[in-house]
Amino acid sequence: MATSSKYNANTVCCPEHPEATLIEDYRAGDQICSDCGLVVGDRVIDVGSEWRTFSNEKSGVDPSRVGGPENPLLGGSDLTTMIGPGRGDASFDGFGVSRYQNRRTMSSSDRALVNAFKEIGGMADRINLPRTIVDRANNLFKQVHDSKNLKGRSNDAIASACLYIACRQEGVPRTFKEICAVSKISKKEIGRCFKLILKALDTSVDLITTGDFMSRFCSNLGLPNMVQRAATHIAGKAVELDIVPGRSPISVAAAAIYMASQASEDKRSQKEIGDIAGAADVTIRQSYKLMYPHAAQLFPPDFKFATAIEQLPQM
Numbered sequence: 001m002a003t004s005s006k007y008n009a010n011t012v013c014c015p016e017h018p019e020a021t022l023i024e025d026y027r028a029g030d031q032i033c034s035d036c037g038l039v040v041g042d043r044v045i046d047v048g049s050e051w052r053t054f055s056n057e058k059s060g061v062d063p064s065r066v067g068g069p070e071n072p073l074l075g076g077s078d079l080t081t082m083i084g085p086g087r088g089d090a091s092f093d094g095f096g097v098s099r100y101q102n103r104r105t106m107s108s109s110d111r112a113l114v115n116a117f118k119e120i121g122g123m124a125d126r127i128n129l130p131r132t133i134v135d136r137a138n139n140l141f142k143q144v145h146d147s148k149n150l151k152g153r154s155n156d157a158i159a160s161a162c163l164y165i166a167c168r169q170e171g172v173p174r175t176f177k178e179i180c181a182v183s184k185i186s187k188k189e190i191g192r193c194f195k196l197i198l199k200a201l202d203t204s205v206d207l208i209t210t211g212d213f214m215s216r217f218c219s220n221l222g223l224p225n226m227v228q229r230a231a232t233h234i235a236g237k238a239v240e241l242d243i244v245p246g247r248s249p250i251s252v253a254a255a256a257i258y259m260a261s262q263a264s265e266d267k268r269s270q271k272e273i274g275d276i277a278g279a280a281d282v283t284i285r286q287s288y289k290l291m292y293p294h295a296a297q298l299f300p301p302d303f304k305f306a307t308a309i310e311q312l313p314q315m
Contacts, residue, residue: 012041073117073142074110109145112155116141119159126182127174129167137166140197149200153193157185161193168205173212175250177278210235210253213277217257220276223266226304230260233300238291243298247287254279255287259295262313265306289315 014020014033022031022040031041117138124134140162144150150158160183167174180187198204211232218228235256238244244252254277261268270281270288277284291298295309 014038014040073138074113113142113145116145116155116159119156120163123160123163123179123182127178129163129172129174133163133166133170133172136170137162140165140201143201144197147200150193150196153196154185154189156183157189157193158197160185160190161197164190164194165197165203165205168208171206171212173208175213175278208249210239210249210256213250213253214257217253217273217276221257221261221268221272223257223261223268224264227257227260227264227266230263230300230303231256234259234291234298237298238294241294241297243294244287244290247290250277251279251283251287253277254284255291256298258284258288259291259298259312260303263299263303263305263307263309285315 012022012031014022014036016038017033017035020033020035023034024031029042030039032039120137120141121134124137137159141159144158144162160179164174164176164179167179176187176190179190183190214232214235215228218231223231231253235249235252238252238256244255254273257277258268258270258273261273270284273279274281274284292312292314295312299305299309
């Protein structure tokens with residue numbers, strides 16, 4: 001086979017017309033020169049589908065021969081056989097019972113994993129969590145399931161705790177109340193499973209800080225960047241000066257947002273902030289009470305006050 005200078009030795013082309021376009025005849029498996037009709041290659045493999053799909057077909061039959069994606073977390077790697085419904089007399093015995101049944105297609109262990117993965121995926125979708133967090137939560141659940149250290153605990157509770165841990169390990173923590181809102185499990189039970197999983201897997205999570213929630217809470221409240229920056233500064237200073245000892249970062253963040261918003265034109269009530277942060281009004285009030293006497297030290301120097309510090313609400 002001849003080749004021109006611009007083609008390498010592995011290029012298939014017509015010896016008489018090296019510049020000509022080759023036509024592929026998939027039915028015959030040939031490559032044909034478009035100028036002279038010479039067959040220059042044979043045994044071409046058709047990589048296209050072996051059926052035609054029409055958009056107006058209503059049969060609902062999927063001609064695809066592939067299955068779902070392989071899941072390495074399942075024991076059988078999804079290489080199981082699903083037997084379709086029987087057709088014809090040969091598929092049933094004398095009592096009308098199907099001769100071939102899907103009794104051994106999936107083990108009980110894999111079935112529990114699949115149900116847990118669905119639960120984790122559903123919860124993540126409801127609070128818009130990315131796929132990386134879902135994958136980490138699935139891996140955590142698989143490790144807990146294989147270790148068998150949490151026998152007797154509900155799989156839904158373990159799945160919720162795994163999602164909570166995955167969020168914290170991926171640097172986008174969610175509160176227990178946020179996980180509880182999309183789960184069927186109580187906050188207390190999720191908290192118990194959370195502690196047991198950390199102990200069973202000998203793993204840890206970073207301590208949460210006020211900054212982990214500030215941007216999300218302010219965004220959900222519709223507050224401008226100026227208020228968000230001020231609230232972040234107030235919360236950071238309050239922790240640095242040890243003004244709010246023993247208070248959770250969520251309540252400190254909520255109180256800081258309340259103080260910054262009350263000093264700005266975009267005021268938000270304690271109830272509005274509490275609904276977003278998942279903190280009770282009284283909890284926000286107690287943290288705010290501790291911070292109020294030190295307000296002059298907490299605000300950033302460049303903050304533009306719409307309400308003077310002296311006129312801020314006193315609890």
